[in-house]
Amino acid sequence: MTDAIGATSSTLGGATTTTTGTSALGKDDFLKLMVAQLKRQDPMNPVDDSQFLAQMAQFTSLEQLTNLGQTASTQLGATAASQALSLVGRTVTYTAADKTVRTGVVESVTFDGGVPTLTVSGVTGVSPATVTAVRDGAPPSTTTPDAGAAPGTTTTNDD
Numbered sequence: 001m002t003d004a005i006g007a008t009s010s011t012l013g014g015a016t017t018t019t020t021g022t023s024a025l026g027k028d029d030f031l032k033l034m035v036a037q038l039k040r041q042d043p044m045n046p047v048d049d050s051q052f053l054a055q056m057a058q059f060t061s062l063e064q065l066t067n068l069g070q071t072a073s074t075q076l077g078a079t080a081a082s083q084a085l086s087l088v089g090r091t092v093t094y095t096a097a098d099k100t101v102r103t104g105v106v107e108s109v110t111f112d113g114g115v116p117t118l119t120v121s122g123v124t125g126v127s128p129a130t131v132t133a134v135r136d137g138a139p140p141s142t143t144t145p146d147a148g149a150a151p152g153t154t155t156t157n158d159d
Helices: 027-039 049-085
Strands: 007-012 015-020 091-095 101-112 115-120 123-126 131-135 143-145 154-156
Touching: 027 049, 049 101, 049 115, 091 115, 101 123
Parallel strands: none
Antiparallel strands: 007 015, 091 101, 091 131, 101 115, 115 123, 143 154
């Protein structure tokens, strides 16, 4: 039975299971259903050993697939973090939120919930997914800060 907010309830031999939001059963749900089935089986007609072993094999497979999915997700997050961190100090070209193409130096990387965002030449919140080109070093410029000059002043390079 399904109610208006998407929660699903089912009854198996008097035990009620409720799931919300997804239609997929997890390994905990599978184990609960199997235990409920064993508790409520007819003593005069118990579950066949081969059926029980097949259910255990399915449970083991489900658990391993779940673990593999979690490992892959963790690895993907670590790879994204590593790639984002490798951009610090490099010049990137990216597509901004207003669909303009911009170029700047990656100054820092921040993580919000494990998701990396870049600060590019003072612009925060740049997604690494919007980067279209990467170069070493600072972008070519005709002016550079003069180490002996007052802050905010620049000198022209005539190289």
